[in-house]
Amino acid sequence: MKRQGHTGGAADALWYKRAVIYELPVKSFFDANADGIGDFPGLLEKLDYLEGLGVTCLWLLPFFPSPLRDDGYDIADYCNIHPAYGTLDDFKRVLDAAHERRLQVVIELVLNHTSDQHPWFRRARAAARGSVERDFYVWSDTDDRYRDARVIFLDSERSNWTWDSVAGAYYWHRFFHHQPDLNYDNPAVLQEILAVIDFWLELGVDGFRLDAVPYLVERDGTNCENLPDTHAVLKTIRRHIDERWPHRMLLAEANQFPADVRAYFAAGDECHMAYHFPLMPRIFMGLHLEDRHPIVEIMEQTPPIPDVCQWALFLRNHDELTLEMVTDEERDYMHLAYSVDPQARINLGIRRRLAPLMGNNRRRIELLNSLLFSFPGTPIVYYGDEIGMGDNIYLGDRNGVRTPMQWTNDRNARFSRTDPARLYSPVIMDPIYGYQGINVEAQERDGSSLLQWMKNLIGLRKLFPVLGVGTLRFLEPENQKVLAYLREHEHDAILCVANLSHNVQPVELDLAPFAGFVPIEVLGYTEFPIIGERPYFLTLGPYGFYWFELQRRDA
Amino acid sequence: MASTGSNSSVVTPETASTTRVDIVIGLTSHNDAATVGSVASALREGLTRHFAGDASRFVLADSGSTDDTPARARDSLKGIDGLVEVPAAPTTTDRLESPYHRIPGKARALRGILTTAQNLGARACVVIDAGIETVTPQWLQWLATPVLTHDFDLVAPFYRRHPYEGALTKGIVYPMFRALYGVRLRQPAAGEFACSSRLLDRLLEEDLWDRDGAQIGIDLWLASSAVSRDFRIGEAALGVRNQHAHGDEPLDLGTTLTQVVGSLFADVEKRVEQWQRVRGSVPVQQFGELSMGTPLQSVSIDHEKLIESFRLGYRELRDIWTWVLPPRTILDLRRLIDGPAAGFRLDDGLWARIIYDFALGYRLRALPREHVLRSLVPLYLAWFASFVLEVRDRGDNEVERRLDQLGAAFETQKPYLISKWRWPERLRT
Numbered sequence: 002m003k004r005q006g007h008t009g010g011a012a013d014a015l016w017y018k019r020a021v022i023y024e025l026p027v028k029s030f031f032d033a034n035a036d037g038i039g040d041f042p043g044l045l046e047k048l049d050y051l052e053g054l055g056v057t058c059l060w061l062l063p064f065f066p067s068p069l070r071d072d073g074y075d076i077a078d079y080c081n082i083h084p085a086y087g088t089l090d091d092f093k094r095v096l097d098a099a100h101e102r103r104l105q106v107v108i109e110l111v112l113n114h115t116s117d118q119h120p121w122f123r124r125a126r127a128a129a130r131g132s133v134e135r136d137f138y139v140w141s142d143t144d145d146r147y148r149d150a151r152v153i154f155l156d157s158e159r160s161n162w163t164w165d166s167v168a169g170a171y172y173w174h175r176f177f178h179h180q181p182d183l184n185y186d187n188p189a190v191l192q193e194i195l196a197v198i199d200f201w202l203e204l205g206v207d208g209f210r211l212d213a214v215p216y217l218v219e220r221d222g223t224n225c226e227n228l229p230d231t232h233a234v235l236k237t238i239r240r241h242i243d244e245r246w247p248h249r250m251l252l253a254e255a256n257q258f259p260a261d262v263r264a265y266f267a268a269g270d271e272c273h274m275a276y277h278f279p280l281m282p283r284i285f286m287g288l289h290l291e292d293r294h295p296i297v298e299i300m301e302q303t304p305p306i307p308d309v310c311q312w313a314l315f316l317r318n319h320d321e322l323t324l325e326m327v328t329d330e331e332r333d334y335m336h337l338a339y340s341v342d343p344q345a346r347i348n349l350g351i352r353r354r355l356a357p358l359m360g361n362n363r364r365r366i367e368l369l370n371s372l373l374f375s376f377p378g379t380p381i382v383y384y385g386d387e388i389g390m391g392d393n394i395y396l397g398d399r400n401g402v403r404t405p406m407q408w409t410n411d412r413n414a415r416f417s418r419t420d421p422a423r424l425y426s427p428v429i430m431d432p433i434y435g436y437q438g439i440n441v442e443a444q445e446r447d448g449s450s451l452l453q454w455m456k457n458l459i460g461l462r463k464l465f466p467v468l469g470v471g472t473l474r475f476l477e478p479e480n481q482k483v484l485a486y487l488r489e490h491e492h493d494a495i496l497c498v499a500n501l502s503h504n505v506q507p508v509e510l511d512l513a514p515f516a517g518f519v520p521i522e523v524l525g526y527t528e529f530p531i532i533g534e535r536p537y538f539l540t541l542g543p544y545g546f547y548w549f550e551l552q553r554r555d556a
Numbered sequence: 557m558a559s560t561g562s563n564s565s566v567v568t569p570e571t572a573s574t575t576r577v578d579i580v581i582g583l584t585s586h587n588d589a590a591t592v593g594s595v596a597s598a599l600r601e602g603l604t605r606h607f608a609g610d611a612s613r614f615v616l617a618d619s620g621s622t623d624d625t626p627a628r629a630r631d632s633l634k635g636i637d638g639l640v641e642v643p644a645a646p647t648t649t650d651r652l653e654s655p656y657h658r659i660p661g662k663a664r665a666l667r668g669i670l671t672t673a674q675n676l677g678a679r680a681c682v683v684i685d686a687g688i689e690t691v692t693p694q695w696l697q698w699l700a701t702p703v704l705t706h707d708f709d710l711v712a713p714f715y716r717r718h719p720y721e722g723a724l725t726k727g728i729v730y731p732m733f734r735a736l737y738g739v740r741l742r743q744p745a746a747g748e749f750a751c752s753s754r755l756l757d758r759l760l761e762e763d764l765w766d767r768d769g770a771q772i773g774i775d776l777w778l779a780s781s782a783v784s785r786d787f788r789i790g791e792a793a794l795g796v797r798n799q800h801a802h803g804d805e806p807l808d809l810g811t812t813l814t815q816v817v818g819s820l821f822a823d824v825e826k827r828v829e830q831w832q833r834v835r836g837s838v839p840v841q842q843f844g845e846l847s848m849g850t851p852l853q854s855v856s857i858d859h860e861k862l863i864e865s866f867r868l869g870y871r872e873l874r875d876i877w878t879w880v881l882p883p884r885t886i887l888d889l890r891r892l893i894d895g896p897a898a899g900f901r902l903d904d905g906l907w908a909r910i911i912y913d914f915a916l917g918y919r920l921r922a923l924p925r926e927h928v929l930r931s932l933v934p935l936y937l938a939w940f941a942s943f944v945l946e947v948r949d950r951g952d953n954e955v956e957r958r959l960d961q962l963g964a965a966f967e968t969q970k971p972y973l974i975s976k977w978r979w980p981e982r983l984r985t
Contacts, residue, residue: 448980457979464829464978526975552835 011105011207016057017250017274017379018311019469020105021459023056024318025384026072027064027086028425030406032417037424039405039416041087041095048098050441054387054452055459058105060210060252062319064092065109068118068179072319072403074109074212075116075180079197089204096205107252108201110209112194112234113216114180121193122181126167136187139173139219150175150225156348175216175225185217185234195241202242208250211235211272214265215255227261235271250274252313256325259303269307277303277312277378279326282335284316284372285358286327288365289338291502293484295331297475300376311469312378316369317386321350321399322358344394352399356389361433363389364544367454368499371546374462375488375497377473387455388444391434396426404429407436414440461523465550467493476510483508483541496520496549500541509536520549575637576677578610579603579700582617582669584644584747585686586659589623591800592686596632599684602696610704613637615672616686617644617665620651625686642668646771655772656807656815657747658687658799663770666778670756680704682750689798698792698844699750709755709787712779713746714842715797718855719947719955720940724816726959727939728911729776735908735966736824736831739783740839742791742959745776745816755787767826773819780823784830793844798853813936814929821918821929832974837967859948862941863897869934876931880917885910892938902942904965910935911966912973920980 013019031043041064051059063073064086073083082092099106115122121137128134144162152158154176162171163178172181183190198209218230235253242249253265253272258279265272280303283295306312322339324332332349339358340351351358359365366389373380385406393401405416405428413421414428414436421427428436444450462468471490478485482502488495494515500506512518512532520529520537531554541547581599585592596614603612616629616639626641633639646661659665666683673681680703682696702708715722725743733744751759764770764777783789807815824831870893878886888906917928947955 453980460828461978464832466829524979526971526978528971 011248014248015309016105016248017208019466020058020379021056021462022058022060022379022381023051023054023384024060024062024381026062026319026403029403030384031408032419035418037417037419038085040085041082041091045095045098048102048104051104052102055456055463056382057103058107059099060107060381061109063109063111068116070179071177074111075177076111077116077118080200093204100205105207107208107210107250108206109212110198111212112183113213114174114176114182117179117181126165133187133189136184137190138181139184140168140170141173142170144171147219147221147225149223154348173219175213182216191234191237195238198238198242199245202246202249208252210252210254212254214253215257227257227264232264232267232271235265236267239271256323258326263304263306266306266310269309273309274311274313274379277314278323281315282322282324282327284369285322285339286331286335288369288501291482293481293501296484300473300475313381314373314376314378315381315383316373317355317383318381319383319399319403321347321352323350325349342394347399352394352401354390354392354402355386356434357391361389363451366451368544368546370455370458371499374458375468375495375548377471377488379469380462387452388439388441389451390439391429391431393427393429400426407440409440409442410437465493465495467495478508478510480506480508482506485510494551495523496551497546498539498541499546500544503543505540505542507538507540509538512537515551517554518551519554521552523548523550576611577613578679578704579607579612580615580669580673580676580678580681581612581696582615582673582681582683583629583686584617584619584659584662584665584683585621585625586619587621587623587625587802588686588800589625589628591689592625593628593632595684595686595688595691596629598691598693599696600633600636602693605693606697607700613640613676615640615642615669617642617668619659619661619665620645640672642672644668650771654807656812657775661771663765663774666774667765670760674756674760679753680750681756683748685747687800689800690796695794698794702790702792702843703750703752707788708790709752710779710782711750711790711792711843712741712743713748714742714791714793716795718853720855720857720944723940723943724813727936727943728817729820730959731908731963731966732820732911733780734837734963735970736834737780737783738834738837739789740837740963741779741783741789744779747775749778755782758785769819769822772815773822776819777823780827784827789840791840791842793842795845810930810933813933814926817932818925818929821915824915825919837963857944859941859944860897862937862944863900866934866938866941867893873931873934876923876927879922880928881910881913885913900942900945902939904962905969907939908966908969909972912969915973916976916980
């Protein structure tokens, strides 16, 4: 059934806890006007595909007017659409059509900085010192303030300050020098941002991904990250939204350790969701080590969060596989394990998609997705990973993981009908991951394809709400190659068991508290022997995993 | 649609909402001038006899009758508190398809009745098809009392039928409904029912009213909505239900099966999160008297013709069935083709798996959905022939026991459906 007249805001206040999010850049998804760049009319055509995949929420990467020097995160106009992607009317059509299909839509809100082409910055440069207009940004006569703040983009920036000859002063930027930071000590900035928020919520969007939130406010003598005044800004935004727009969601991008990210949930009155950044590299590490320790360790360091809040989980996204939140030794291990080719490295991370990171091993890809979909949090699937798309590490920056979606084996992967030379990016054409073999059309017709497998997995995730809202408890079997954990909520219990190694593994699990229960293997609905007081014995194939629904025998 | 006739007691839903009542009696009608008077009179008598102290209100939802059904209803209800008439005229789209339950735009009619009942604060709402010839005053008693007195939320009718009547319900709807939703409701797609204010509120909140196919499948969907949640379900044995013959051409079996089974499959697709968590089934409490009222009409079935239709279907449709059914089932069917008619038996487990595979084929659009459903007809005839041969000399109780066995077989085979539903790569394995 299609919902009529829906204008944003799901009926379920906690919809984001039960969601399966699909991250996509509009420019990479489908090109409807044959200019070589994906657009909103193209996305509109592909909503049926996304509905069929089973995802429930779309996260759209930046699509605003921008000089595109940071893939759209350098915004020149917050309340419009980049002309290459369409018009506001096109966006609204996508939004309404998505809502008719029960797909929520989350967009980007880049709070920390604008493009240096934004009118606010142009005006600020020319404005008088001390004026409201000038103070939209952070200025200094020297470049030695906030020395304790690290430089994040080490590969391209040497300092967080850049001299502006028009202003005759240095301006502050935590990212690229063409992205000056907004000054939240100026109340006029927050008022403008609140107006931007109202603009998009009025149109009907269901939430915002808040980009780079730890860096909103700067204070001397600090590292300028996660400061109390930054949290105050976020709380003001949340309060503003809650008072006007029910059931909208804020997702914080704070690439920090879980204990620091915890503050972004506050008492459930700041952000609804936040990424669990450190989990992702530790999943990759645990897999390569064939040892559960790195995964268990980071989850045990993860503090509890308010009931109304949720972690956002991902395996890969549009950025590099970030290794900021690991130790130096762990980072070295990850590079040796997953990016022997230096070309695959950028900043502190690895610019590769999931399938190449897994050596295109189907069982490893499935295993990692089984973790993604059964760990406490909301899973995010990066576009193309559902068909095992590859990457191109020679494209510069992180563009290698942002290549056109591969729809068919036709020219340009049927992403666009334009001349291949006009494409915003070449399509993947190598022998393993090339669009001739890896594409949606082929996998739609192949009952055993990764795409069909992902559809089934997404369906199962939605069938068991406990996976979205339940608690996590690790078991401690002797065999370190096996990861076993319980997800529980009210009367529901799911036992997840995963073999991180490339060999068959035995495991004995202490399930005594569930004596008398029958494990029903979830994928095949197969009944296993009843649980008794003695350790429960299982064997798992290479990279095998089970999800068991634990049912009372008398139920 | 307010009346403009001479009866001053007719009111609109808006003006009716000022007075609270205990019972709302909703009549759905479509060209029922021949019966609506007797139906209204019987129910009015039922009110007098059994609910004299309760405030009540009649609601008529007439689906575009071209005879004088509304006027006859008004005449029959003269002298009581106002008859509420709710707008239920079918749309052009509704008129294009004749529904098996014969009332075009039925979802709109039911919604109008339930909304009026909600506005009136009714504790119970009883819905009756105005085209039934066998309504008695007791119908109201048996339907409404469980709601008003015993805190039941849904009371569905249990009509006494000849063993061969209602075979689609007996062979497909009942056992699948029972296995999936865990409630042994014998006639879940009946057009008559009683519901509590609690259920009524919930039903009106559900997003099923505007779904594709709602005008056809709404009766079944209301029942599945009720059993999918924590509502108390009962049955009222009402005797025989004879529908007045309107002289219209009856729907062919293919169309009827497509509508009835299509509604069931469509609903199953929407309620995955509920039915995949249900194990076993529970009986429902029964009220009323099964043997009351009109005696059953005799029915004669030629089982050999049914078997011949199945054999013909096997020859013509086997290639289509292979898109939906696994090889083992095809081979089992071939053995049936080759066997003698006298000993023709379709195993319950095999039948359950066939229905479940068709539900999967429908869900996965293995073929256009209408083709999937229509190709089920010869298989259904095979089941019916087998059923006729088994129960032809048996009494009512034995037939009921046989249907209970069939329902149990559908429950036993439910893991087969769940495993394939969850991992449909295995559709044809």
